[in-house]
Amino acid sequence: MNSNNKVTRFQAFFEKKSPKVRALAFQLLKSEEDAKDITQDIFVKLWENPDLWMNCEKMSNYLYAVERNYIYNYLKHKAVTSDYLEIAAERMKVAEQELPQPHDEYCFHEVELLLQMALERMPEQRRRVFSMSREEEVPFLEIAERLNISVRTVERHIYKALQDLRKSIMY
Helix, strand or coil, X not given: CCHHHHHHHHHHXXXXXXXXXXXXXXXXXXXXXXXXXXXXXXXXXXXXXXXXXXXXXXXXHHHHHHHHHHHHHHHHHHHHHHHHHHHHHHHHHHHHHHCCCHHHHHHXXXXXXXXXXXXXXXXXXXXXXXXXXXXXXXXXXXXHHHHCCCHHHHHHHHHHHHHHXXXXXXX
């Protein structure tokens, strides 16, 4: 079959069958644009496979099955897309809540200043032990060895330093 004859036959086939396909798609999807897209997709697929439409006596049943599958897949894809959009929107809300606000930054600097003042008021040995533990991340045993004190004394200095810091933040 030559290509002109194929085009003519497909055009006649399209003009006869597409209104029914589009009407059913619209009835199920309630969207003219979606119905138009589904109809176009189905007929593009058929154009690419002339054996499916050229000699098929029961084309109406076949078209119905193809359309049903297209619509099912379309709705499934739309549901998945919708779920992803909802998840993304929820994540954005969470991210926005976690972003520091100008007030938060002010409070952070205020707390940081209070902590710094509390550290400066601590006895020298306690401040040194706390600094080695928290800022330098030196283990308690090593702090004890470096400062020639017991591990229990290191623990006690850390405990007291944390108490002092809590007090300075609470008041």
